[in-house]
Amino acid sequence: SQTIHQWPATLVQPVGSPLSLECTVEGTSNPNLYWYRQAAGRGLQLLFYSIGIDQISSEVPQNLSASRPQDRQFILSSKKLLLSDSGFYLCAWSAGRVIGELFFGEGSRLTVL
Amino acid sequence: AQSVTQPDIHITVSEGASLELRCNYSYGATPYLFWYVQSPGQGLQLLLKYFSGDTLVQGIKGFEAEFKRSQSSFNLRKPSVHWSDAAEYFCAVVAPGGRRALTFGSGTRLQVQP
Numbered sequence: 292s293q294t295i296h297q298w299p300a301t302l303v304q305p306v307g308s309p310l311s312l313e314c315t316v317e318g319t320s321n322p323n324l325y326w327y328r329q330a331a332g333r334g335l336q337l338l339f340y341s342i343g344i345d346q347i348s349s350e351v352p353q354n355l356s357a358s359r360p361q362d363r364q365f366i367l368s369s370k371k372l373l374l375s376d377s378g379f380y381l382c383a384w385s386a387g388r389v390i391g392e393l394f395f396g397e398g399s400r401l402t403v404l
Numbered sequence: 405a406q407s408v409t410q411p412d413i414h415i416t417v418s419e420g421a422s423l424e425l426r427c428n429y430s431y432g433a434t435p436y437l438f439w440y441v442q443s444p445g446q447g448l449q450l451l452l453k454y455f456s457g458d459t460l461v462q463g464i465k466g467f468e469a470e471f472k473r474s475q476s477s478f479n480l481r482k483p484s485v486h487w488s489d490a491a492e493y494f495c496a497v498v499a500p501g502g503r504r505a506l507t508f509g510s511g512t513r514l515q516v517q518p
Contacts, residue, residue, distance in 0.1 A: 325505060334410075334509055335448075335494065337506075337507070337508075340505040350505075383447075383448075391436050391438050391453060391498045393448070393450070393506060395447030396447050397446060397447050398445070398446065
């Protein structure tokens with residue numbers, strides 16, 4: 292069966308520090324991969340979307356970036372965190388042929404101080 | 405651009421009462437529609453989805469949703485709410501044939517009173 296792992300689960304970082312959140316999917320190949328951010332009291336904002344290695348679409352500008360070094364690994368990064376980067380980050384995957392059925396990780400809560 | 409509106413930020417119902425969570429979408433054509441549920445501090449789980457056909461769709465945990473084209477709505481319902489249904493509920497859409505990334509509504513937080 293397919294599983295998705297996301298870490299770290301909780302992170303407290305000072306403003307200006309770097310960020311790396313990792314996500315790995317097991318039990319499937321060629322997944323579509325996603326990073327969403329959920330700010331307090333708000334919905335989910337799509338940050339990045341990838342249909343394959345080196346195929347990453349960015350939905351938001353600013354200081355976040357994503358990489359997909361392997362087929363089932365998706366990394367969210369920042370060189371310098373801002374206060375506004377605080378939130379709950381969710382990684383998700385979907386099979387290419389199954390429209391919209393996203394499978395989410397447990398999330399990473401980031402607090403920037 | 406497509407958008408999803410969940411007009412109720414927070415709803416409180418008594419256990420055993422019926423529930424309806426509202427979702428309206430704005431899109432040029434009928435999108436694919438979804439409802440997800442999120443327990444506190446957790447990821448999201450798919451409840452149900454609508455692509456075409458029968459406008460009343462059944463999902464997991466006793467939930468159902470009805471697609472109404474004339475109202476651009478896809479409201480989620482449950483006849484009798486259980487305390488374990490307390491969670492946040494998200495409506496989402498994706499354009500048929502478009503990129504496969506969902507657009508989510510802002511969510512409705514459901515509280516269940518004993």
